Every structure is written in C-alpha cells, then in structure tokens.
Amino acid sequence: MLFLFILLLSLLAQFFLPWWSIAVVCFGAAFLKARYGGQAFLAGFGAIAVTWLGAALFWHVVTDGLLSTRVAAMLTINSPWLLMAATALVGGVVGGLSALSGFYVRRAVV
Amino acid sequence: MxxxxxxxxxxxxxxxxxxxxxxxxxxxxxxxxxxxxxxxWRSGSDDDFTSEELTLAGLKAPVQVRFDSLRVPHIFAQNDHDLYFAQGYLTAKDRLWQMEFMTHAAAGRLSELIGEQTLEMDRYQRRIGMVASARKSLEKMQADPQSKAVMDAYTAGVNAYIDQLSPRDYPFEYKLLHYAPEPWTTLKIALLLKMLAQDMTGYSDDLRMTNTLRKYGPAVVKDLFPNYPFREEPIVPAGTPTNFTPLPIPPSPAEFMAGMASHTLERQKPENLGSNNWAITGARTANGYPLLASDPHLNLSLPSIWHVVQLHAPGINTYGVIIPGAPGVGIGFNERIAWGMTNVGADVLDWYEIRFKDQKRQEYWHDNQWKPVRRVVEKINVKGGETLLDTVLYTHHGPVAYLPNEEPLRSGNTPTGHALRWTAHDTQNELKTLILVNRAANYQDFRKALTTWAAPAFNFVFADARNIAIVSNGLFPLKWQEQGKFLLDGSNPAHDWHGWIPMDQVPQVLNPQRGFVSSANQTPVSPKDYPYYLGSSFAGYERSARINQRLAAMTQATPDSFRLMQMDNYSFVPRNVLPTMLKLLDQPALSEKQQKVYQTLASWNYQFDADKIPPSLFEEWWQRLAHAIWVDDFPQDKFKAPTRDRLVQMILAEPNARWYDDVTTPQKETLPQLVNRTFKQIADSLGTEGDQLKWGTAKNSNIRHMAQLPGFGEKLFSGGSANSINALNGSHGPSWRMVVQMGPQVQAWGVYPGGQSGNPGSRFYDNLLNDWQSGKLHQLLFLRSAADRPATTSVQWTLKQH
Structure with a gap:
C-alpha cells in the first residue's frame, strides 16, 4: 500500500517539481501511513528506485542510449546498464532514508 | 531516545x-x-524534429524554416529583423551551451562554472584586455544602425529560446556542471569576434627572439631568422606590380635591445598550422565558370566549431558556416559570389618594455616624461571560492599583462613588465563586413565590405561568375623594417605604432595571369613587390607549393578535382630533405633491420596516408634530427629555434654550419654524424607491431569535446600532415571543407567534422564525422525561395509572431 502510494505520488511530484521532492513525498507518506521502520525504508527505497529505473530505461531506449553510453564512459563505468543501476540506487537511498525519517518523526511526535 | x-x-x-x-x-x-x-537521461532525446508551428514574441512577420536531411535550417524571413531573430533562436536551439561557454572563456569567466582550475586562464584573459576591447568594439558596432539592428535581433532570438527553457530542458553540459544559462547579450557577440582574433593572432615570438639577439648578436639573427624565407610562393604572385603611392615608412630608430626575459617556455607556437583557400578562373574549369574552395584549419572540437545555415530575406540569400553565437554567414556563398578565409599571420601583436617610476607603479616613462598608469580592477568569481580581485595596469600602449614579480601563464610569449599592443584592441566593425559580404553582388561590393574588417586579418578569397581574387585584408600597423620582431622600447615614442597601412593598399590580386589564386598562410607578398613590413614569421611554403602545383596543372577543373585536392596528403617537406638525409647515411654500416627501414623510406612517395608506415618513420626521424641540431644552441625554454625552412636550407647547402656541433660535448659533431645517429635511434627502437606504426594511428589524431569530457569525443584515423593540403595534425585540421561552383546557378558542396547539433546524445552531434574522414562532400542545398524544390526538405517550421 505504502509502496504504491509513494510510487504514484512521487511520480506526480517529479513531473512538476525538482528531484528532491521525492524526499518530501517519502517523508510525508511514511509519516502518515508507515507502520514499521523496515516497511517505511523498503517502500521508499523500492518506489523511488522503480520510478527512477523505469524512467531511465524509458529515456535510454527512446534515445538509443547514445548519451547514456557517453556518460557511462565519462564516469569510467563504461556500461549504461550499470549507470542505470547506480541511478536507481541513488534515488532509492534518498527515498528509503527520507521515508524512514518520516516514520521516526511520527513515532517521536505521537 | x-x-x-x-x-x-x-x-x-x-x-x-x-x-x-x-x-x-x-x-x-x-x-x-x-x-x-x-x-x-532526458537530454539525449532528439525531439523537435517534426514539422510544427511556434509562436515567438518578438517576430514582426511569419518566418518559414525548412530543415534538410543534414538538419541545416534554411530560414526564409520577410525582413532582416526576423531573419536574424530566427537565426539566433535556431542557433541557440542547437548550440546554446557551446556559445555561452565560448564567451565565458573569452571573457575570463570559466572559473564561475568550473572553479579554481581555470583561474589562471581567466586571469590571462583579463590581463590581455579581452573584455575591455570587446566593450569598445561593441560601442563601435552599435554606432552603425544596421549592425546594431542585426545584433539586437539575433540577441532577442537567442533569448526567446532561453526564456522558454525550464531547467529540465537545459542542454546536457549545464546539468553536468550544474548551472543555468544567462541571458544572451550583444557584448557576447563582440567577445566571440575578439576570441577569433585571439585564436588567430594572439601569439608572439618577441621575447624568445630578444633572448636570441642578446645571446648571438645581430649577424646570427640575420642569418638564421631571415625576414623572407629561402623558399616561398607568396600569395600575390612574385612580380605583380602595385598601383598605389605608398605612405612614407616610419624611420627605423637607433638600435634597442631589451633586457633578457627569463621564463621557462611551455610550448612554441605550432609551426605551419593554418588554412587553405583557392579559386580557379572559368577558362580552366569544365563548365566555364570559376570554382572556389576553402578549408579553415582549427583546433577541432565537438560540438562542431561551425553551424551551417541558409539565410533568405529581401536583399539577401546566403549559405555557409558561422561560429555559433555570431549573426550572419562567415564562410560561404550567395547567388552571385563565394568567399573563404585563411589567417594572414602578420605581426600585429607587440610587447613594450615598461619602465615604472617606482614600486607603486603609478607612473611610467614615455617620451621623456612620467605618464600616469590607469588601473582597472577585474573581478573574477570562482565557483565554490572567494571572488578574486585583480588589478590590471594600462599604459597608452595597452595593458601590462604581467609584472616582474609574477609568474606568467604562457611564459614563453608574455614578458613580465611589458605592455601589450595588439590589433584586437583597435575597434572596427567586423560584423558590418559579414552583413555586407553576405549581400555583395560583385567584387566592388566585396572590397567595400572588407574595409571595416580589422582583426583578425584574413586572406579573403573571392569568386563570382567572371572574376577570382584574393585580398590579405585587415588592420596592419605601419611599421619600420622588423618593428616588433623583438621586444620594443616602451619609453621611446619612435617605437610606438605609427598608423595603419591603408585598406586599399593591402596585398591583393585580381584575375592574375596564372589563372588561379590561393593562400595557405604563407607570406602574402614578396618584399620586392610591396613597400610595407608585415612581419617575418609566416607559415612555411610547402602547403601553398602543393596547392599551386596542382592548380597550375588543371585545365578542366570540376568540383571533384577540388574535393580530391582538399584530401591531398602529399608533403613537400620530405621531398625536399629526405633524399639528402638518406644520402648522408653510411649504408655499409647499417644493420639488416636498419637497411629495411632505409628501403622503406627510400621507396616512399611522400604521401602522408593513414595506412602507410614511412610517414611515421620520417616524422620521427626529422623531429629528432631537428632537435639534435638545435637543442644545445636554442634550448626551448628561452629561445626560438630557426624555422623548418631555414633548417632545410642549412642541411641542403651548408654542410659545415657551426650549429651541427653539440656545444655541450668536447668533441665536434657533424651533420652526417647526427643524421646517422638519429636514424639508428629510430630504426632500432622499432618493434614488430606494424599497426602502431601506421601513420593514422601513430599521429594520434582525435577530436575532443570542448570541455575535454572523456567519452564525448572521437578518435580519428586519417591521413594528412601539418604541411599537406589535408592538414590534419594532432587535433588540428580542416574544420570545414567547402567547394563552390560559380555560374548562373551557384552549386556548392561541403562537410565538417561533427554535425549541426551540440547535443552529445543527438545523431546530429557527429553524423558527418565519417564522411569528413573519408573525404566525402555533401551537396549543399541552396534554395532560391521558400517554395523552391519542396521535396528536398521534409521538416518545416513556421515561426509566428505573438
């Protein structure tokens, strides 16, 4: 539930707001809905990782991977797929950590 | 808890x-x-390439833009304002980051984007007065209503594009460096023109020549650094009479020798890098009309140096290339004429030794009095650091680039405590030249347009349906013989520049007897045929000799003859010197392996082809030999070694010159010893791996991204050499190859290393690179009107006023 909630809300937010809106969404959603710390982290991590992975994959395919291949070479990882994994990981960690924070703050307040 | x-x-x-x-x-x-x-991730998309309608505030009437298969925009406007507005908009769409980055570099503002690494580069730009001179030029350009209108319209077009961008639409490089584009300004256009002047003329040998003069005296300097080369084919054919009354030449003042300037040299100005252009008369072409070719050589980079465009409005229909960020067409053609440029390389940058009154440096000595120093404070913002304030001292000569206690950036060229006098500081309206050339209908219009072109001086080649011409045009200081070959005396008014060579007296030739005109950065005119001193270190004669040799042999020239010429890898350097070098080898003493290398070189046809091995062997040998001869007498950190031309002359005709001896050893070396030793060194160092020795690999050519991003450039495998017509050497080479056939219907062909788009994720970022490498030219689609040949373009934009 929480996973889906974050997924949809963050997707909506990211079409209009800067990237860090994912932290706000995850924090708020976990604050309202999370029941366990682990659940909050996993839902935040998973939802953001999925939105980032999906979008990265989408752009990679529609742009024939021209740019992602160059960026991967620039960052010396040489594989756009590795770059995609790193992208999902960065988004996921931000999502997970902010969701966990939201849950902890809720626990502290209530 | x-x-x-x-x-x-x-x-x-x-x-x-x-x-x-x-x-x-x-x-x-x-x-x-x-x-x-x-x-x-989303910067890679190649969107917007379908027909559409755009509404843009600022247009006066609708504009049609047709894109061809190379994605070149053909702009059809109803008035000049809309024409340049649309050009600004479309250039920004393709190249926004590049144009802004170049102007930041020119203005000494890279540290704002990159940080401390670029601080010294920025300081150098400020010290040589780039922004100050751009401002002065801008004033001059804006005083002319037509130039002002063009600049304003173009700027508004660029800004119309910037204004509609949201951060997620920014070009890739903005996202990487994490900053946002700033509004475009007319000053940036002026900065681009100054940057062009800096790239072409921002060098000098004055400091190293002064060191040489102090060490060896005038007789040696006269012998080793002649004002006119041993071999030369000047642009104006020898013996061409002048038909003007020259101005009196300023008298040479009493001899002056500046103080020794002691800096470690970083690198010498690369010899023989420049551009080619030529034209042949209609009597010697297959279709009876003149043919013209132009290929400017620059430090190749991606995004491409040039942006291709066709501009059509009442009174103008022109096609060609321009540096993104500047309005109009720089090298190209219209319905009546075609033109191209190569760098002249005259001495238009001099250094004056400045004597300050005291350590406060508020006054300097000139014309027997103390004169005040003007101080300008430059503010350099540094990313993630403090803003740096730098005070630049100005004399009437120009800015004092470096003071005695400072470490200069390009220490070989920039003497400390010396003021810079440079034509880039003199204001003219180069933009006006482009505006008028783009609209010129004949040679008279063309020459009139050139009168406002000051810097950098270019050899402008010209052709229309009947005439061919070449003009070494620009602002040349009126100098006494050898003025500025060495550091000048900043206190003696006789050393100041004394006015200019009149624009109608610059070296020029119209329809010469020989039936062709050409230039390859060589000496513009023999001193026997010309009263004024232009400088003494022009590019070597080899490229021009090859061009002239081929043109002289043509009787039925076609555009394809010119295409093949542009790809010519032959070099006169080995032809002139290699047989002598081989003759000096002590053959019986060669090992079997050395014999093989000898045979390889002896059977070479002097073509620097990519898949051949002799060019690699010769280049290595020649460089080593030159180094062995000069390094003891002219160590690179302080001295300029004599030119290749002088060295060839010495090897051919002066077997006993004192310079062969290595002064650091007790015994006396001779030319044959050096030739044999260096030959054995290269022959013995060869491994078995043949592919590494192929010239295309050995010369290690590549094209880099403008910000040197790894992964954003390409390796090249291509023939040519610095002294071949196909002058690809390292990362320096033909940045645009153009061939134009004149006649009732002008036809043209062209190619450049890259593509129209500056987006590294676009197909059009480097789609022409392979064609350029293999020497293919594309026919350039030159449309007569918005409705001409509709099938040739599939994408059309309509730009509508708000």
Missing part, C-alpha cells in the same frame, strides 16, 4: 539531499544529474 532517532535520521536525510544537490570539484550534483525526470 525516540527524538534522538528521529532527529538523526532527518538530519542524515537532509545532509544526503544537500550533498546530492551540489557539485564537489569535478563530481556533478548527482541528485539532479541522475534523476531521469530532470537530469541527463
């Missing part, structure tokens, strides 16, 4: 978001950079 946990987690989240939202040195801001909703 709960609170501690909550606060810790929240702080950690905030710290993470903060850290990901900023750059650390060369590490990009990973959050916005990696996010596929705003970061680099």
């Amino acid at each position: 709960k609170w501690v946990r909550a606060i810790l987690a929240t702080l950690l989240t905030l710290a993470l978001v903060y850290a990901l939202n900023r750059t650390f040195g060369i590490v990009p801001a990973l959050g916005p950079f990696l996010s596929p909703y705003e970061g680099f």
Whole structure:
C-alpha cells in the first residue's frame, strides 16, 4: 500500500517539481501511513528506485542510449546498464532514508 | 531516545539531499544529474524534429524554416529583423551551451562554472584586455544602425529560446556542471569576434627572439631568422606590380635591445598550422565558370566549431558556416559570389618594455616624461571560492599583462613588465563586413565590405561568375623594417605604432595571369613587390607549393578535382630533405633491420596516408634530427629555434654550419654524424607491431569535446600532415571543407567534422564525422525561395509572431 502510494505520488511530484521532492513525498507518506521502520525504508527505497529505473530505461531506449553510453564512459563505468543501476540506487537511498525519517518523526511526535 | 532517532535520521536525510544537490570539484550534483525526470537521461532525446508551428514574441512577420536531411535550417524571413531573430533562436536551439561557454572563456569567466582550475586562464584573459576591447568594439558596432539592428535581433532570438527553457530542458553540459544559462547579450557577440582574433593572432615570438639577439648578436639573427624565407610562393604572385603611392615608412630608430626575459617556455607556437583557400578562373574549369574552395584549419572540437545555415530575406540569400553565437554567414556563398578565409599571420601583436617610476607603479616613462598608469580592477568569481580581485595596469600602449614579480601563464610569449599592443584592441566593425559580404553582388561590393574588417586579418578569397581574387585584408600597423620582431622600447615614442597601412593598399590580386589564386598562410607578398613590413614569421611554403602545383596543372577543373585536392596528403617537406638525409647515411654500416627501414623510406612517395608506415618513420626521424641540431644552441625554454625552412636550407647547402656541433660535448659533431645517429635511434627502437606504426594511428589524431569530457569525443584515423593540403595534425585540421561552383546557378558542396547539433546524445552531434574522414562532400542545398524544390526538405517550421 505504502509502496504504491509513494510510487504514484512521487511520480506526480517529479513531473512538476525538482528531484528532491521525492524526499518530501517519502517523508510525508511514511509519516502518515508507515507502520514499521523496515516497511517505511523498503517502500521508499523500492518506489523511488522503480520510478527512477523505469524512467531511465524509458529515456535510454527512446534515445538509443547514445548519451547514456557517453556518460557511462565519462564516469569510467563504461556500461549504461550499470549507470542505470547506480541511478536507481541513488534515488532509492534518498527515498528509503527520507521515508524512514518520516516514520521516526511520527513515532517521536505521537 | 525516540527524538534522538528521529532527529538523526532527518538530519542524515537532509545532509544526503544537500550533498546530492551540489557539485564537489569535478563530481556533478548527482541528485539532479541522475534523476531521469530532470537530469541527463532526458537530454539525449532528439525531439523537435517534426514539422510544427511556434509562436515567438518578438517576430514582426511569419518566418518559414525548412530543415534538410543534414538538419541545416534554411530560414526564409520577410525582413532582416526576423531573419536574424530566427537565426539566433535556431542557433541557440542547437548550440546554446557551446556559445555561452565560448564567451565565458573569452571573457575570463570559466572559473564561475568550473572553479579554481581555470583561474589562471581567466586571469590571462583579463590581463590581455579581452573584455575591455570587446566593450569598445561593441560601442563601435552599435554606432552603425544596421549592425546594431542585426545584433539586437539575433540577441532577442537567442533569448526567446532561453526564456522558454525550464531547467529540465537545459542542454546536457549545464546539468553536468550544474548551472543555468544567462541571458544572451550583444557584448557576447563582440567577445566571440575578439576570441577569433585571439585564436588567430594572439601569439608572439618577441621575447624568445630578444633572448636570441642578446645571446648571438645581430649577424646570427640575420642569418638564421631571415625576414623572407629561402623558399616561398607568396600569395600575390612574385612580380605583380602595385598601383598605389605608398605612405612614407616610419624611420627605423637607433638600435634597442631589451633586457633578457627569463621564463621557462611551455610550448612554441605550432609551426605551419593554418588554412587553405583557392579559386580557379572559368577558362580552366569544365563548365566555364570559376570554382572556389576553402578549408579553415582549427583546433577541432565537438560540438562542431561551425553551424551551417541558409539565410533568405529581401536583399539577401546566403549559405555557409558561422561560429555559433555570431549573426550572419562567415564562410560561404550567395547567388552571385563565394568567399573563404585563411589567417594572414602578420605581426600585429607587440610587447613594450615598461619602465615604472617606482614600486607603486603609478607612473611610467614615455617620451621623456612620467605618464600616469590607469588601473582597472577585474573581478573574477570562482565557483565554490572567494571572488578574486585583480588589478590590471594600462599604459597608452595597452595593458601590462604581467609584472616582474609574477609568474606568467604562457611564459614563453608574455614578458613580465611589458605592455601589450595588439590589433584586437583597435575597434572596427567586423560584423558590418559579414552583413555586407553576405549581400555583395560583385567584387566592388566585396572590397567595400572588407574595409571595416580589422582583426583578425584574413586572406579573403573571392569568386563570382567572371572574376577570382584574393585580398590579405585587415588592420596592419605601419611599421619600420622588423618593428616588433623583438621586444620594443616602451619609453621611446619612435617605437610606438605609427598608423595603419591603408585598406586599399593591402596585398591583393585580381584575375592574375596564372589563372588561379590561393593562400595557405604563407607570406602574402614578396618584399620586392610591396613597400610595407608585415612581419617575418609566416607559415612555411610547402602547403601553398602543393596547392599551386596542382592548380597550375588543371585545365578542366570540376568540383571533384577540388574535393580530391582538399584530401591531398602529399608533403613537400620530405621531398625536399629526405633524399639528402638518406644520402648522408653510411649504408655499409647499417644493420639488416636498419637497411629495411632505409628501403622503406627510400621507396616512399611522400604521401602522408593513414595506412602507410614511412610517414611515421620520417616524422620521427626529422623531429629528432631537428632537435639534435638545435637543442644545445636554442634550448626551448628561452629561445626560438630557426624555422623548418631555414633548417632545410642549412642541411641542403651548408654542410659545415657551426650549429651541427653539440656545444655541450668536447668533441665536434657533424651533420652526417647526427643524421646517422638519429636514424639508428629510430630504426632500432622499432618493434614488430606494424599497426602502431601506421601513420593514422601513430599521429594520434582525435577530436575532443570542448570541455575535454572523456567519452564525448572521437578518435580519428586519417591521413594528412601539418604541411599537406589535408592538414590534419594532432587535433588540428580542416574544420570545414567547402567547394563552390560559380555560374548562373551557384552549386556548392561541403562537410565538417561533427554535425549541426551540440547535443552529445543527438545523431546530429557527429553524423558527418565519417564522411569528413573519408573525404566525402555533401551537396549543399541552396534554395532560391521558400517554395523552391519542396521535396528536398521534409521538416518545416513556421515561426509566428505573438
């Protein structure tokens, strides 16, 4: 539930707001809905990782991977797929950590 | 406990978001950079390439833009304002980051984007007065209503594009470096023109020549550094009479020798790098009309140096290339004429030794009195650091680039405590020249347009349906013989520049007897045929000799003859010197392996082809031999070694010159000893790996991204050499190859290493690179009207006024 909630809300937010809106969404959603710390982290991590992975994959395919291949070479990882994994990981960690924070703050307040 | 946990987690989240939202040195801001909703992932798309209608505030009437298969925009406007507005808009769409980056570099503002690494580069730009002179030029350009209108319209067009961008639409490089485009200004156009002048003329040998003069005296300097080369084919054919009354030449003042300037040299100005252009008369072409070719050589980079465009409005229909960020067409053609440029390379930058009154440096000595020093404070903003204030001292000569206690950036060229006098500081309206050339209908119009072109001086080649011409045009200081060959005396008014060579007296030739005109940066005119001193270190004669040799043999020239010529890899350097070098080898003493190398070189046809091995062997041998001869007498950190031309002359005709001896050893070396020793060195160092020795690999040519980003450039495998017509050498080479056939219907062909788009994720970023390498030219689609040949373009934009 929480996973889906974050997924949809963050997707909506990211079409209009800067990237860090994912932290706000995850924090708020976990604050309202999370029941366990682990659940909050996993839902935040998973939802953001999925939105980032999906979008990265989408752009990679529609742009024939021209740019992602160059960026991967620039960052010396040489594989756009590795770059995609790193992208999902960065988004996921931000999502997970902010969701966990939201849950902890809720626990502290209530 | 709960609170501690909550606060810790929240702080950690905030710290993470903060850290990901900023750059650390060369590490990009990973959050916005990696996010596929705003970061680099979406920069790759090649969108907007379908027919559409756009509404743009600022247009006066609708504009039609037709894109051809190379994605070249053909702009059809109803008035000049809309024409240049649309050009600004479309150039920004393709090249916004590049145009802004170049102007930041010119203005000494890279540190704002990159940080401390570029601080010294920025300081150098400020010290040589780039922004100050751009401002002065801008004033001059804006005083002319037509130039002002063109600049304003173009600027408005660029800004119309910038204004509609949201951060997620920014070009890739903005996302990588984490900054936003700023509004375009007319000053940036002036800066681009100054940058062109700097690239072409911002060099000098004065300091190293002065060191040489002090060490060896005038007789040696006269012998080793002649004002006119041993072999030369001047642009104006020898013996061409002048038909003007020259101005009196300023008298040479009493001899002056500046103080020894002691700096470690970084590198010498590369010899023989420049451009080619030529034209042949209609009597010697297959279709009876003149043919013209132009290929400017520059430091190749991606995004491409040039942007291709066709501009059509009442009174103008022109096609060609221009540096993104400047309005109009720089090298190209219209319905009546075609033109191209090569660098002249005259001595238009001199250094004056400045004597300050005291350490406060508020006054300097000139014309027997103390004169005040003007101080200008330059503010350099540094990314992630403090703003740096730098005071630049100005004399009437120009800015004092470096003071005695400072470490200069290009220490070989920039003497400390010396003021810079440079034509880039003199204002003229180069933009006006482009505006008028683009509209010129004949040679008279063309020459009239050139009168406002000051810097950099170019050899302008010209052709129309009947005439061919070449003019070495620009602002040349009126000098006494050898003025500025060495450091000048900043206190003696006789050393000041004394006016200019009149624009109608610059070297020029119209329809010469020989039936062709050409230039390859060589001496414009023999001193026997010309009263004024232009300088003494022009490019070597080899490229021009090859061009002239081929043109002289043509009787039924076609555009394809010119295409093949542009790809010619032959070089006169080995032809002139290699047989002598081989003759000096002591053959019986050669090992079997050395014999093989000898045979390889002896059977070479002097073509620097990519898949051949002799060019690699010769280049290596020749460089080593030159080094062995000169390094003891002219160590590179302080002295300029004599030119290749002088060295060839010495090897051919002066077997006993004192310079062969290595003065650091007790015994006396001779030319044959050096030739044999260096030959054996290269022959013995050869491994068995043949592919590494192929010239295309050995010369290690590549084309880099303008910001040197790894992964954003390409390796090249191509023939040619610095002294071949196909002058690809290292990363320096033909940046645009154009062939134009004149006649009732002008036809043209062209190619450049890259593509129209500056987006490294676009197909059009480097789609022409392979064709350029293999020597293919594309026919350039030159449309007569908005409705001409509709089938040739599939994408059409309509730009509508608001």
